[in-house]
Amino acid sequence: MSQQDSSLQAQNPISSAQNSVENAHNAVSHALSHPTAQTEVEALNAIEQANNALVQLNDQSDRPEVQQANEALDEEVNRLNNLQ
Template sequence: MTKTDTSLQTQNPISSAQNAVENVHRAVSSALSHPTSQTLDQAQNAINKAEKAVDQATMHSDAQPAQEVAQALSDEEARLQDLQ
């Protein structure tokens, strides 16, 4: 029996960036509610990963969704900076 892909959504640069920014949102929210060195590090690591995903998305498209996800990441970075 062969293994089949069970994903319902095809990943593309925009959806990957959106998912990465959602992860950043969760990590930043966690750092804001429980500010420890671990949660701050996790938030920064999530931001670093999301920056790469957003770069890929904007490299492939200048469309509004790419700009929106880049703005969302910027907003999350600002939330984390407010804590630091």
């Protein structure tokens, strides 16, 4: 992938939100495998960032990829709630 392609993807708000949801997934997985107060806070912060990214897509909320990202984030919230 060229540098230009990476730049274009980084400017796409949907891709950015999807990346935030993936980061939340990774943080929740880490919190579940290494349950400490710090990893829980990191997971909560990642979930909040992903949620903020998705909220900014409110005008595109009917797009399938945005709906899928919202569902994935809900799943991560549920996974983290099982830890707490």
